[in-house]
Amino acid sequence: MPFDVQDRIIKIRTKQGLKEYLEVKHRIAWFRAAWPHGNIKTHCERLDLEKRVAVFSAEIVDGEGGSACGHGSYSYEEKHPDFVEMAETRAVGRALEMLGFGTTAASQLDENVDTEEAVITSKGYDMDAELGAIEESRAAENSHAPVVVPLPAEGGLKALKLRWQKAYKVGDKQPGERWIKFKVFVLGKNTADAALLPEEMAMLNGTITAQERTIKI
Numbered sequence: 331m332p333f334d335v336q337d338r339i340i341k342i343r344t345k346q347g348l349k350e351y352l353e354v355k356h357r358i359a360w361f362r363a364a365w366p367h368g369n370i371k372t373h374c375e376r377l378d379l380e381k382r383v384a385v386f387s388a389e390i391v392d393g394e395g396g397s398a399c400g401h402g403s404y405s406y407e408e409k410h411p412d413f414v415e416m417a418e419t420r421a422v423g424r425a426l427e428m429l430g431f432g433t434t435a436a437s438q439l440d441e442n443v444d445t446e447e448a449v450i451t452s453k454g455y456d457m458d459a460e461l462g463a464i465e466e467s468r469a470a471e472n473s474h475a476p477v478v479v480p481l482p483a484e485g486g487l488k489a490l491k492l493r494w495q496k497a498y499k500v501g502d503k504q505p506g507e508r509w510i511k512f513k514v515f516v517l518g519k520n521t522a523d524a525a526l527l528p529e530e531m532a533m534l535n536g537t538i539t540a541q542e543r544t545i546k547i
Contacts, residue, residue: 335352335356335360338352338353338356339351339352340352340353352431352432354419354420354422354423357422357423357427357431357432358370358422358426360426360431361390361392361426361429361431364392364431365392365393365394368391368392368393369391370388370389370390370422370425371388371389371390372386372387372388372421372422373386373387373388374386374414375387375401376403377414382405382406382407383403383404383405383406384403384404384405384414384416384417384418385402385403385417386401386402386403386417386421387399387401387421388401388402388418388421388422388424390422390426390429392429397429398425398426398428398429399425399428400420400421400422400423400426400427400428401421401424402417402418402419402420402421402422402423402424403417403420404416404417411497411498411499411541412541415515480528480532480535487523487526487531490531490534490535491509493538493542494509494512494534494538497538497541498512498541512537513534516533516534516537517530517533
């Protein structure tokens with residue numbers, strides 16, 4: 331089934347008027363649909379937890395001889411607490427754009443768009459399909475090794491999710507969807523809460539603990 335790009339394009343207001351923008355998660359899904367044997371690799375070039383600055387590089391190959399590299403940086407002061415993830419997202423987005431997956435103004439808009447809060451104006455958005463693409467991407471990259479911290483006996487999953495909301499400043503806007511994305515990012519798959527294994531809970535807890543230390547909760 332062909333990937334429908336037009337249904338996923340959103341409009342971003344800029345000083346030059348409205349510009350078309352394709353979020354990086356959709357570019358990944360588009361790439362996976364076009365090049366199922368392609369590969370995405372990311373590498374952290376710089377991580378300064380004191381200054382809260384991250385720089386990532388991304389290398390993408392399509393499996394047919396085409397390749398591209400991109401770099402992305404992000405700082406906590408810009409507007410998003412997840413500065414490490416955002417830097418990686420920018421790097422992947424730029425590399426994908428160089429391979430032709432994006433809009434003409436994508437690289438400039440990547441600097442100013444908060445992809446977590448952008449409003450999707452598409453009619454045919456399929457969240458399951460997008461999550462599947464993210465899962466494939468994470469498995470192919472194999473670039474994250476979450477810190478494993480056993481979950482304390484008291485509180486359980488409910489307490490863990492409350493800490494996650496505080497650490498990542500998750501408000502009442504689509505917390506369920508963001509929790510799913512968080513699990514996919516850490517675990518590489520969307521495991522139902524009731525089916526989470528102890529080791530998976532420890533991985534989630536480790537990532538949240540690292541974030542708490544970063545923002546000094």
